[in-house]
Amino acid sequence: MKKRSSKKGNILTENVIFIVLNLVFLTILILFLFSKMGDVGTLEEKTAKQIALIIDSAKPGMEISLSIKDAVEKANKENWGGKIVFIEGNIITVQLKEGRGYSYSFFNDVELSKNYHYANEGNEYEFAVEAYKKGGAVESNEETE
Amino acid sequence: MKRLNKRGTDKIISVYWFVILFIVAAAIVYMAVVFYGEPYDVRETEANIMINQIADCISQGGEIKDGVINEEGKLELTNENILSKCHLDFNVEDFKDWKKQEQFYFEINFYKFNKDAPDGLGSKFVNDTIAGNMNLKEYCDKKGKNFPVCVERNFYVLVKENPYIIKIKSIVRKTEKNV
Numbered sequence: 001m002k003k004r005s006s007k008k009g010n011i012l013t014e015n016v017i018f019i020v021l022n023l024v025f026l027t028i029l030i031l032f033l034f035s036k037m038g039d040v041g042t043l044e045e046k047t048a049k050q051i052a053l054i055i056d057s058a059k060p061g062m063e064i065s066l067s068i069k070d071a072v073e074k075a076n077k078e079n080w081g082g083k084i085v086f087i088e089g090n091i092i093t094v095q096l097k098e099g100r101g102y103s104y105s106f107f108n109d110v111e112l113s114k115n116y117h118y119a120n121e122g123n124e125y126e127f128a129v130e131a132y133k134k135g136g137a138v139e140s141n142e143e144t145e
Numbered sequence: 146m147k148r149l150n151k152r153g154t155d156k157i158i159s160v161y162w163f164v165i166l167f168i169v170a171a172a173i174v175y176m177a178v179v180f181y182g183e184p185y186d187v188r189e190t191e192a193n194i195m196i197n198q199i200a201d202c203i204s205q206g207g208e209i210k211d212g213v214i215n216e217e218g219k220l221e222l223t224n225e226n227i228l229s230k231c232h233l234d235f236n237v238e239d240f241k242d243w244k245k246q247e248q249f250y251f252e253i254n255f256y257k258f259n260k261d262a263p264d265g266l267g268s269k270f271v272n273d274t275i276a277g278n279m280n281l282k283e284y285c286d287k288k289g290k291n292f293p294v295c296v297e298r299n300f301y302v303l304v305k306e307n308p309y310i311i312k313i314k315s316i317v318r319k320t321e322k323n324v
Contacts, residue, residue, distance in 0.1 A: 018159055022166070029170050036181040049187050056194045091238045104322065107195060107249060109234040132232040138202050138212045138222070 040074055044102035047071045048094040051085065051125070052106040055092070058129045060110060069123040071096055085125055087112060109133045186324065188317040192296035195233070195251060195315045202231035203253070203311060204302045214304060220255070220271040227253075227276050235277055241321055250277035250316040258301070258308035265301075265310055281316040293318040 036042075047068055054064055068084065071094065075084055078097040086093050090109070095101030109132055116127030203213055203222070215221050222230055237243045252275040259267030285295035297314045 018162075021163075025166055025170065029173060032174060033177055036177045039181060042181055045184055049185055053187060053190055053194065056191065057197070090234050090236055103238045103240070105237040107191075107233050107235060108198065109229075109232040133234070138210045138230050 038070075038074065040078060040096050041102070043071055043074050044094045044096050045104075047085070048092050048102045048104040051094070052092050052104045055106040055110065055112070055129070056108045058108065058110060060129050060131045063126070063128045065119065065124050065126045067123060068118075068125045072118075072122050084118075085116075087116075184323055186290070186294075188294035188319055188323050189296060191319075192294055192315040192317045193298075195249070195317070196296060196298050196313045198233065199231055199251060199253060199313050199315070200298075200300060200311070204300070207301070207303055209302050209304045209309075214271070218271070220274060222253070222274050224275055227274050233276070237319075243319075243321075246280075246318075247278035248318040250279060250281045251275070252282075252314050254312040254314075256310040256312065258310055264299075266299075266312075267310075270309070277316070278318070281318055282314075285314075285316065290324050291320055293320065 051066060054066065058064060071084055075096040080095070080097050082095060084094060084096065086095075090107065091103050091105045093101045093103040111130045111133050113128040113130055116125065118124065119126050202210070204210060212221055227233075228235065233249075235247055235249045237248050252273050254269060254273050255271045257267035257270050258265055281293045282295075284292040293316050295314065295316045297312065299310050299312045302309050302311055
């Protein structure tokens with residue numbers, strides 16, 4: 001009778017260890033996947049390319065509002081107090097932590113408003129496309145009529 | 146004896162279970178690293194946007210814009226002025242040797258409309274206009290993500306009420322940041 005109960009306890013302990021180890025294993029795997037999904041570098045690249053493509057397809061007079069909530073949250077997590085998005089010439093840089101950030105160029109030769117700002121508690125990046133930088137454009141048919 | 150064997154089998158099964166778990170985990174880690182480790186490839190979108198911008202620069206409402214072709218039928222857009230006329234800036238960030246070799250190229254071909262040809266392309270009526278790094282053109286036939294991305298699109302346009310086809314080919318390299 002005594003032996004039987006000790007065997008039962010043994011089986012239970014083995015099973016519990018087995019299940020715990022499985023759970024630990026799966027937890028590590030899920031944590032790894034989440035860490036990869038919300039990686040700072042990936043988010044910097046995604047945001048920079050997104051803004052560059054928006055500027056490329058923009059026309060003068062447009063006002064653009066882009067949600068950068070994920071980037072702002074990540075920057076806060078990383079204790080980054082500096083500028084998140086900055087544009088110099090035709091190169092856009094997104095920085096969410098200490099370092100160099102991620103830069104990407106756009107080819108649309110437009111002048112962007114100097115007073116771009118963060119709206120909606122810093123979760124939206126707003127800027128306006130003012131005019132094309134260089135003159136000598138091909139005339140519009142409507143203008144000449 | 147029977148019970149002993151069963152316990153032995155259980156242990157072997159649990160070892161196999163961990164081996165399988167490890168293989169599955171390794172596969173998931175590999176896939177995650179491959180998927181999230183690779184940059185987003187936006188070159189095709191960039192090439193398409195460039196074509197749109199050039200098309201907007203040349204035509205409006207299906208008609209050629211004033212100032213593209215002069216009274217003598219010659220093209221006013223030249224290789225020298227096309228970038229400024231169409232508001233394009235091919236400067237790129239200082240990354241690897243990007244400053245030495247241009248990362249963009251495009252060419253515009255003007256064809257007369259030929260209703261008998263299957264693609265509608267007739268003879269060329271003005272010289273091609275090109276800008277950017279011409280060397281990128283030779284990679285267009287090659288397949289593989291490590292080569293520049295080439296996009297080609299045609300559209301119809303009226304020049305003094307005569308139909309023409311404009312073919313625009315746009316190439317974006319930027320391989321190091323997109324592959």
